[in-house]
Amino acid sequence: MPVPPHGSPRRVLDDADAFLDTAARPRHTFAARGRAVRIGIAVAAAGAIGAVALVAPGIALHAQASNATPGATTPEPAAVAIGSTDAFTGRETATTRDQIREELAAGDVAAAASDRAAVLDEVGEQVAQAQTSAAATARSVALASTVTAIDTEAQRVAESDTFYWPTEGGISSPWGMRLHPILKYTRLHGGADIGGAVGAPIYAVLDGKVTKAASGHNSGSGNNVRIDHGTVNGEALETSYLHMNNFVVTEGETVKRGQLIGYVGNTGLSTAPHLHFSVYVAGVNSDPAPYLHAGQPAA
DSSP states (O other): OOOOGGGOOOOOOOHHHHHHOGGGSOTHHHHHHHHHHHHHHHHHHHHHHHHHHHHHHHHHHHHHHHHSOTTOOOOOOOOOOTTSSHHHHHHHHSOOHHHHHHHHHHHHHHHHHHHHHHHHHHHHHHHHHHHHHHHHHHHHHHHHHHHHHHHHHHHHHHHTTSOBOOSSSOEEEOSEEEEOTTTOSEEEEOSEEEOOOTTOEEEOSSSEEEEEEEOSOTTTTOEEEEEEEEEETTEEEEEEEEEEEEEOOOTTOEEOTTOEEEEEBOOSSOSSSBEEEEEEETTEEEOSHHHHHTSBOOO
16 A cells, blocks of 8 residues: 555545545535525525515505404505515504594594583573573562552552441431430431440541541530541542540541541530541532441441
């Protein structure tokens, strides 16, 4: 066997051995294979990235369509360039779940506002009805009060020419010719004798002015009062009250119908307590019965 140069033994393979003995192949052969494998992996990875870039926009649009409100219109997606950020830009401009929730919330607020407005309208209508009812009640009360006032005034006017019964009791001796119980001759009894209880109140039969309030015998009239009532039903009317125990009015005083003017007595030319009531029409002594009978006896 030839000795290798430099004194190192070295195995020399012939061509046949090199192809038959794989264990003796040089190391650079395996290195070449490793590089080939790595290059293949890199190419496969690049292909996968390209595929993701192509599929990702479709997946995003599909997810967007799945989240959209039923019946809502989804805008057409814009053309997406492969390997660019256009897919993310399209994602931002599309309708998101948050936007949908905001729209639904806005719809709920609008519905609540509408319901609130309807309630307020109903309450306003109820308030208006209550105010109308209150106004009608107030108007009714006012009308009732007015009617009462009218009735009162009508009664006052009706009574203005109706005699108030001057004292308690009925007529014991009417107006006309009679035998005088003291003088013992016949003469005109110029009035109507009413009642007989000493101290019974005497009232003015109509509104008027006191023209006489005299004390003493007074030619048989005793304590007496005379009242001018002015014109009543076209007549100048006066009344007088004789034989009074005492009176409580003064000359010139204005009195009202039914007002207390004195008390029944037995003064003057009288044989028993009573009120001698006289009526004068245009200054002429007249029968008081027609005037008295139009009134009511005092209670």
